[in-house]
Amino acid sequence: xxxxxxxxxxxxxxxxxxxxxxxxxxxxxxxxxxxxxxxxxxxxxxxxxxxxxxxxxxxxxxxxxxxxxxxxxxxxxxxxxxxxxxxxxxxxxxxxxxxxxxxxxxxxxxxxxxxxxxxxxxxxxxxxxxxxxxxxxxxxxxxxxxxxxxxxxxxxxxxxxxxxxxxxxxxxxxxxxxxxxxxxxxxxxxxxxxxxxxxxxxxxxxxxxxxxxxxxxxxxxxxxxxxxxxxxxxxxxxxxxxxxxxxxxxxxxxxxxxxxxxxxxxxxxxxxxxxxxxxxxxxxxxxxxxxxxxxxxxxxxxxxxxxxxxxxxxxxxxxxxxxxxxxxxxxxxxxxxxxxxxxxxxxxxxxxxxxxxxx
Amino acid sequence: xxxxxxxxxxxxxxxxxxxxxxxxxxxxxxxxxxxxxxxxxxxxxxxxxxxxxxxxxxxxxxxxxxxxxxxxxxxxxxxxxxxxxxxxxxxxxxxxxxxxxxxxxxxxxxxxxxxxxxxxxxxxxxxxxxxxxxxxxxxxxxxxxxxxxxxxxxxxxxxxxxxxxxxxxxxxxxxxxxxxxxxxxxxxxxxxxxxxxxxxxxxxxxxxxxxxxxxxxxxxxxxxxxxxxxxxxxxxxxxxxxxxxxxxxxxxxxxxxxxxxxxxxxxxxxxxxxxxxxxxxxxxxxxxxxxxxxxxxxxxxxxxxxxxxxxxxxxxx
Numbered sequence: 001x002x003x004x005x006x007x008x009x010x011x012x013x014x015x016x017x018x019x020x021x022x023x024x025x026x027x028x029x030x031x032x033x034x035x036x037x038x039x040x041x042x043x044x045x046x047x048x049x050x051x052x053x054x055x056x057x058x059x060x061x062x063x064x065x066x067x068x069x070x071x072x073x074x075x076x077x078x079x080x081x082x083x084x085x086x087x088x089x090x091x092x093x094x095x096x097x098x099x100x101x102x103x104x105x106x107x108x109x110x111x112x113x114x115x116x117x118x119x120x121x122x123x124x125x126x127x128x129x130x131x132x133x134x135x136x137x138x139x140x141x142x143x144x145x146x147x148x149x150x151x152x153x154x155x156x157x158x159x160x161x162x163x164x165x166x167x168x169x170x171x172x173x174x175x176x177x178x179x180x181x182x183x184x185x186x187x188x189x190x191x192x193x194x195x196x197x198x199x200x201x202x203x204x205x206x207x208x209x210x211x212x213x214x215x216x217x218x219x220x221x222x223x224x225x226x227x228x229x230x231x232x233x234x235x236x237x238x239x240x241x242x243x244x245x246x247x248x249x250x251x252x253x254x255x256x257x258x259x260x261x262x263x264x265x266x267x268x269x270x271x272x273x274x275x276x277x278x279x280x281x282x283x284x285x286x287x288x289x290x291x292x293x294x295x296x297x298x299x300x301x302x303x304x305x306x307x308x309x310x311x312x313x314x315x316x317x318x319x320x321x322x323x324x325x326x327x328x329x330x331x332x333x334x335x336x337x338x339x340x341x342x343x344x345x346x347x348x349x350x351x352x353x354x355x356x357x358x359x
Numbered sequence: 360x361x362x363x364x365x366x367x368x369x370x371x372x373x374x375x376x377x378x379x380x381x382x383x384x385x386x387x388x389x390x391x392x393x394x395x396x397x398x399x400x401x402x403x404x405x406x407x408x409x410x411x412x413x414x415x416x417x418x419x420x421x422x423x424x425x426x427x428x429x430x431x432x433x434x435x436x437x438x439x440x441x442x443x444x445x446x447x448x449x450x451x452x453x454x455x456x457x458x459x460x461x462x463x464x465x466x467x468x469x470x471x472x473x474x475x476x477x478x479x480x481x482x483x484x485x486x487x488x489x490x491x492x493x494x495x496x497x498x499x500x501x502x503x504x505x506x507x508x509x510x511x512x513x514x515x516x517x518x519x520x521x522x523x524x525x526x527x528x529x530x531x532x533x534x535x536x537x538x539x540x541x542x543x544x545x546x547x548x549x550x551x552x553x554x555x556x557x558x559x560x561x562x563x564x565x566x567x568x569x570x571x572x573x574x575x576x577x578x579x580x581x582x583x584x585x586x587x588x589x590x591x592x593x594x595x596x597x598x599x600x601x602x603x604x605x606x607x608x609x610x611x612x613x614x615x616x617x618x619x620x621x622x623x624x625x626x627x628x629x630x631x632x633x634x635x636x637x638x639x640x641x642x643x644x645x646x647x648x649x650x651x652x653x654x655x656x657x658x659x660x661x662x663x664x665x666x667x668x669x670x671x672x673x674x675x676x
Contacts, residue, residue: 019519246470247480250532253422254484254539255457268474 033347169227174235
């Protein structure tokens with residue numbers, strides 16, 4: 001008997017493993033989903049790499065800390081004298097002089113002894129990418145690559161926290177609305193209509209005007225807003241579909257209580273859709289954070305949005321690609337991580353939604 | 360004389376509908392309109408009729424899924440062996456009472472939770488009512504799986520519904536229904552979604568179980584052939600009312616009500632040369648019965664053969 005039970009348990013474990021493997025196979029067949037997964041994994045690697053580098057001492061926190069680190073980048077600039085009339089052979093207009101690696105002698109008030117043709121030793125910030133700083137430094141001499149890593153930590157914490165919270169709220173409320181119906185349903189639906197109607201970004205401006213917003217505050221706000229909004233309606237519609245299935249009826253005939261039916265039948269069958277929602281809402285949370293910190297409304301030490309915000313306030317954002325390492329890495333990181341989560345969601349959609357499967 | 364498992368008197372189920380601005384025009388749809396029948400212990404009653412005539416609504420009212428609007432339903436209490444009404448029971452008593460009624464559903468693909476194993480599905484009633492300890496429950500599941508012909512049970516218990524065929528799933532539903540040892544089971548077209556080749560084996564299984572375990576079925580179907588195979592008596596339902604109720608052979612050989620006649624004439628004949636002609640409604644017999652019995656709603660024309668006396672001319676034409 002006990003032997004039989006053990007065998008059966010093992011068989012069950014095996015079957016569960018098989019189901020997992022089957023789902024993984026379905027997911028891995030979706031190219032978009034796999035690309036998304038690789039992107040997300042890459043950023044997760046970056047997020048985890050930074051503390052590792054600090055702990056092992058490969059990076060000195062005094063230099064590489066994304067917020068308070070500082071590194072002097074030495075540079076030798078050729079002293080030249082800018083011509084009075086343009087265009088010349090070397091320079092097309094007034095704004096081209098001095099070119100890269102050069103300095104105008106008329107601006108060298110602090111070193112009056114230097115002559116044209118000599119080299120001027122100085123420290124430059126922001127410094128372009130080099131071996132010590134893979135993505136250069138920003139206008140305060142801080143390592144951009146380290147800031148990107150810090151930013152991906154912030155993005156993961158914020159995205160996952162707000163998505164989990166939001167989907168938790170919307171799953172519970174959606175199933176309750178579907179299951180109990182009547183006034184509870186009417187109230188929850190009107191509430192989510194109201195939240196959908198409110199423009200979320202201006203609302204966040206107002207909230208940040210009254211309260212100091214930190215990462216986890218923002219995660220809670222975004223999670224609650226997302227959780228009470230449109231996803232409740234979608235989850236409710238799914239729960240309504242499950243509610244009228246004959247297996248729910250047969251549980252009711254047998255005498256199952258409301259809570260037994262809610263937790264044993266309806267929630268497990270709504271869960272895949274909820275998971276999908278979670279992945280998609282990570283994207284929204286990351287994008288919202290970037291916008292808010294670009295506008296300078298968040299009290300966060302460092303994030304991708306803040307990096308772009310700083311390059312804007314320091315006046316580098318309109319200088320084209322001359323200072324690309326201040327804008328592009330952060331901008332691309334936001335785009336790619338948000339896109340990566342979206343693609344993972346698309347892949348999961350194919351696993352959970354049999355109609356989307358090829359075959 | 361056998362006791363009745365269930366007695367239904369004047370059961371009504373109305374659905375309110377409202378139309379117009381601020382729902383000013385109110386009306387009711389009479390899905391089940393004043394039906395009465397009883398089923399003796401161990402016998403089966405077939406409920407036949409076209410789609411939308413109220414068969415399933417009747418079943419759902421009897422199983423307490425949808426509350427009835429009016430009427431008197433009495434079930435046999437297996438402990439006291441007396442017919443009891445369940446209208447005044449409180450929640451705990453109702454839960455205890457629910458052990459005695461079960462329902463088998465039409466669609467074996469939808470009536471099993473896709474995320475549960477077969478073992479969990481069959482265990483559910485035992486878990487809800489907290490019967491026996493874990494190993495006893497497991498033994499009960501094994502026993503019932505063997506009873507419904509899914510052997511060896513160890514092979515089926517850890518599987519999921521999608522791994523089984525339609526016939527096997529319906530066997531699982533039957534097993535789940537029977538694990539509480541009910542005396543009255545409502546079957547809502549349990550074989551209509553199945554392949555013709557498996558249908559007969561499922562029906563045989565249900566008949567054998569009824570004989571062995573002394574179960575009464577209320578068997579809902581639109582297929583008169585199935586009803587003939589399964590049931591001792593057949594009730595023909597039309598437009599929310601029972602129009603004719605009689606012993607199976609009597610009803611099929613000697614139908615009186617024009618709707619029953621039309622229903623029987625619509626059975627397809629497996630002969631390619633046979634040409635079906637539209638049945639012409641003949642109300643003479645019914646009119647005679649109605650005029651002879653002006654006060655009764657149901658008339659016994661001999662041998663427990665009942666005919667409803669309400670006017671159906673307008674609706675049938």
